[in-house]
Amino acid sequence: MSAFRAILAKDLRVELRTLQSVPGMALFAVSTFILFRFGLDRTTLEGSLAAGVLLATVLFAALLAVNRLFVAERDQGGFDAIRLAPVDGTALFAAKVAALVAYLVVLELVTVPVFALFFLDEWSALPPLALVLALADVGLAATGALASSLATGSRARDLLAPLLLLPLLVPLMIAAAGAAEPLLAAGGPEYDRFGTWLAVLGLYDVVFLLVGYGVFDFVLED
Amino acid sequence: MLGLRTLSIATVATVVAGFALVFFYAPNDADQGFVQKIFYLHVPLAVCALVGFVVAAVHAVRHLRTGDPVHDARSYVSIHVSVIFGVAVLATGSIWARASWGKWWVWDEPTLVSFLIVFLLYATYYPLRYAIEDRERQARYASVFAITAGAFVPLNFLAVRLAESLLHPRVFATAEGGMPGSMWLAFGVSLLGIGLLWVTLVRFELAAKATSAQLSRLRRALEGSPAAPRPEADRRPSPTVPARSGVGT
Amino acid sequence: MQRAGGAKARESEPAGAAAAIRLAGLWREFGDRAVLEDVHVELAPGETMVVIGPNGAGKTTLLRILATLLRPTAGEVVVLGSRLPREAWRARGRIGYLGHEPLLYRDLTVAENLRFHARLYGVEAAETRISALLDRVGMSRRAGELARNLSVGMAQRVAACRAVLHEPELLLLDEPRAHLDPQAGELVDPLVGPAEGRTRVIVTHDFRAALSSGGRVLALGHGGAVAYEGPAAGLPVADAEAIYAGSPR
Numbered sequence: 001m002s003a004f005r006a007i008l009a010k011d012l013r014v015e016l017r018t019l020q021s022v023p024g025m026a027l028f029a030v031s032t033f034i035l036f037r038f039g040l041d042r043t044t045l046e047g048s049l050a051a052g053v054l055l056a057t058v059l060f061a062a063l064l065a066v067n068r069l070f071v072a073e074r075d076q077g078g079f080d081a082i083r084l085a086p087v088d089g090t091a092l093f094a095a096k097v098a099a100l101v102a103y104l105v106v107l108e109l110v111t112v113p114v115f116a117l118f119f120l121d122e123w124s125a126l127p128p129l130a131l132v133l134a135l136a137d138v139g140l141a142a143t144g145a146l147a148s149s150l151a152t153g154s155r156a157r158d159l160l161a162p163l164l165l166l167p168l169l170v171p172l173m174i175a176a177a178g179a180a181e182p183l184l185a186a187g188g189p190e191y192d193r194f195g196t197w198l199a200v201l202g203l204y205d206v207v208f209l210l211v212g213y214g215v216f217d218f219v220l221e222d
Numbered sequence: 223m224l225g226l227r228t229l230s231i232a233t234v235a236t237v238v239a240g241f242a243l244v245f246f247y248a249p250n251d252a253d254q255g256f257v258q259k260i261f262y263l264h265v266p267l268a269v270c271a272l273v274g275f276v277v278a279a280v281h282a283v284r285h286l287r288t289g290d291p292v293h294d295a296r297s298y299v300s301i302h303v304s305v306i307f308g309v310a311v312l313a314t315g316s317i318w319a320r321a322s323w324g325k326w327w328v329w330d331e332p333t334l335v336s337f338l339i340v341f342l343l344y345a346t347y348y349p350l351r352y353a354i355e356d357r358e359r360q361a362r363y364a365s366v367f368a369i370t371a372g373a374f375v376p377l378n379f380l381a382v383r384l385a386e387s388l389l390h391p392r393v394f395a396t397a398e399g400g401m402p403g404s405m406w407l408a409f410g411v412s413l414l415g416i417g418l419l420w421v422t423l424v425r426f427e428l429a430a431k432a433t434s435a436q437l438s439r440l441r442r443a444l445e446g447s448p449a450a451p452r453p454e455a456d457r458r459p460s461p462t463v464p465a466r467s468g469v470g471t
Numbered sequence: 472m473q474r475a476g477g478a479k480a481r482e483s484e485p486a487g488a489a490a491a492i493r494l495a496g497l498w499r500e501f502g503d504r505a506v507l508e509d510v511h512v513e514l515a516p517g518e519t520m521v522v523i524g525p526n527g528a529g530k531t532t533l534l535r536i537l538a539t540l541l542r543p544t545a546g547e548v549v550v551l552g553s554r555l556p557r558e559a560w561r562a563r564g565r566i567g568y569l570g571h572e573p574l575l576y577r578d579l580t581v582a583e584n585l586r587f588h589a590r591l592y593g594v595e596a597a598e599t600r601i602s603a604l605l606d607r608v609g610m611s612r613r614a615g616e617l618a619r620n621l622s623v624g625m626a627q628r629v630a631a632c633r634a635v636l637h638e639p640e641l642l643l644l645d646e647p648r649a650h651l652d653p654q655a656g657e658l659v660d661p662l663v664g665p666a667e668g669r670t671r672v673i674v675t676h677d678f679r680a681a682l683s684s685g686g687r688v689l690a691l692g693h694g695g696a697v698a699y700e701g702p703a704a705g706l707p708v709a710d711a712e713a714i715y716a717g718s719p720r
Contacts, residue, residue, distance in 0.1 A: 002590055002593070003590070003591055005590075006587055006590035006591055010576065010579065010583075010587050013579065013583070014576065014578045014579065017578055018578050072576055072577075072578070076572075076574070076575065076576055076577055077570075077572035077573070077574040077575075078574070078576060080540060080568075080570070080572065080574055081574040081588065081591075082591070083539070083540055084538060084539070084540065084563065084566070084568050084574075085563060085564070085588070085591035085592055086560065086563040086564035086591075086592065086593075087591055143370075146366075146370055150350060150363050150366060150367060151350075153354055153359060153363060154350065154353035154354045154363075155353045155354075155355075156349065156353045157353075159349075160346070160349060160350060160353060163346045163349065164343075164346050164350065164367070166342075167339050167340075167342040167343035167346070167374075168343060168370070168371075168374055170339045170378060170381070170382075171374070171377045171378050171380070171381035171382075174381040174382065174384070174385045175381055175384075178384070178385060196384065197384075200380065200381055200384065203377065203380075204377055204381075207373050207377055208370070208373070211369060211370050211373050214369075215286070215365075215366045215369055215370070218286050218362050218365070218366055219362075219363065219366055221359075221362065221542070355502075356501065356502075357502055358542070438503075442503060447503070447504075447505065448505045448508050448509075448694065448696070449500070449505065450498030450499075450500055450505065450544045450545035450546075451496075451498070451545055
């Protein structure tokens with residue numbers, strides 16, 4: 001437990017000091033919104049378009065953080081440092097997942113209001129949307145940490161992580177969009193199959209957290 | 223366990239029987255007519271590929287637990303054959319779409335759509351492996367991937383099915399809406415044939431790998447390069463094919 | 472030849488204190504290349520062993536295996552009573568490793584780095600220990616400096632603190648005086664020098680100093696084969712030079 005906290009604290013401290021992930025993600029997201037505004041030739045979005053634009057943007061922004069997730073460990077001998085210590089590999093996995101969730105939450109705190117400002121007529125959908133995003137963030141972080149760690153050890157790491165991650169994220173996208181689309185309907189939030197989609201998101205989260213928990217020790221070995 | 227030659231014969235026989243049943247015995251589908259018969263190929267291929275991916279995940283778990291490269295070989299070959307079957311699934315699905323709907327791709331067949339996603343995922347297995355030079359780490363990471371992807375497959379099917387549940391499709395039906403015994407028989411035999419085909423291809427590839435591994439071991443010994451003592455070097459190389467394989471050693 | 476060595480190692484189970492390190496028939500391969508070939512070593516607690524040999528002889532690899540960072544390809548490795556790799560977790564908190572990389576996070580300060588490692592190892596009274604160590608290597612004034620701003624020599628000094636922070640029973644040093652000018656070397660030496668209850672394995676290129684150190688010596692030749700293993704006094708300088716001059720595989 002203290003190893004988890006030590007590693008998480010270290011990551012958050014480094015991020016605060018270097019700001020190498022979160023600001024980039026936020027800028028990317030806002031620029032992408034503008035691209036969509038012109039690409040789709042729309043000034044308001046609702047229903048499936050709104051859900052799709054928001055979620056796809058968050059997913060792609062997350063890739064920026066995923067690529068950088070293990071960079072300190074890889075380049076600065078950090079993997080060795082953690083493997084030498086009497087620390088479980090899963091503590092590293094948990095810490096990285098928690099760090100990614102933190103970055104995503106901060107990202108969404110900034111970009112969801114911007115999205116609402118740009119494209120939505122009213123903000124009543126935001127609270128339930130926050131719940132959907134929170135569940136999606138955990139799943140995104142779990143698969144992101146897994147994909148990033150696998151790609152880290154390889155030669156084409158910047159390409160490989162997104163390539164591994166994007167298909168893995170399809171069910172997450174389906175469930176999150178399925179829940180978000182009725183929320184963002186033109187007439188105000190609806191809850192069509194909301195529970196079902198949240199359950200699928202929850203299942204996705206649990207499955208990949210468990211997988212990560214089970215295999216991460218093997219990823220760390222040399 | 224069946225030897226490789228017996229297996230091959232059984233496979234050919236079953237597949238031929240399956241074809242015969244499909245073309246001469248099973249009735250035409252009420253909705254889609256003759257074209258529907260491609261599903262006797264499409265669905266068994268899909269089922270076997272998916273089971274193959276899960277089998278690969280099981281081998282991967284055993285590989286991580288024991289560190290024995292034999293399990294890695296089995297996992298790799300299972301994925302390889304399943305990916306090939308996956309290409310066939312996409313191709314047959316596309317042909318069906320073209321014949322039924324006039325387009326080469328449709329989104330309302332959940333099996334096909336799920337398969338596309340699964341295929342895209344497993345297609346990254348190869349770049350992942352080849353991007354890692356250290357053989358042991360490559361095998362380990364490949365196993366981690368196989369387990370992750372194996373867990374992904376059912377989730378993916380669930381999600382896609384839920385997403386498409388408002389649309390129609392079901393694939394096997396006659397005018398009465400059910401599937402008559404003749405269709406079930408044809409389907410069952412096809413499934414068995416394709417399943418046997420999967421197993422045979424996997425066995426063949428594993429045997430080929432074992433032989434080439436032994437060849438490189440012998441070559442190393444001939445060159446006089448020092449090599450660590452390995453327990454399996456003393457056994458005959460036969461990962462899954464039993465000693466009396468009849469392949470001809 | 473390998474058999475005899477192995478049998479001998481097994482027979483000589485010490486009656487008294489268990490060996491700090493016991494290697495029997497250790498092999499390590501990378502791909503098809505042997506990097507360590509049939510290494511046998513026994514080191515009693517409190518002893519120091521110096522590892523010498525030309526580049527590519529596997530010295531760093533040996534150290535990394537002892538540090539539990541690498542798995543042996545074959546052979547028996549017992550470190551501090553724990554059989555590797557299965558029981559590595561038991562030995563880890565008691566081993567200190569100073570390798571080629573300082574293992575410091577560039578965006579953390581010197582003090583933050585050491586505090587991080589202290590937390591990972593569960594070091595008690597960390598703050599006092601950290602300031603005491605930094606003081607001894609003359610880095611107290613730079614405790615608040617980001618690791619990226621340190622010169623290579625300074626980083627090495629901090630790394631030495633990191634290695635001994637948790638008072639390890641086994642200290643593994645890979646060319647500890649690299650990057651250090653004589654003054655800095657003088658500061659670091661007592662930190663990583665012989666101490667009560669501390670077993671040390673040191674890789675160095677300075678084989679003349681090694682041979683006059685009075686401890687044990689392991690000389691590895693090209694390809695990781697053992698050229699000599701025993702007391703330092705038993706290896707004449709001329710032989711050591713010959714080992715270095717031998718032809719690479």
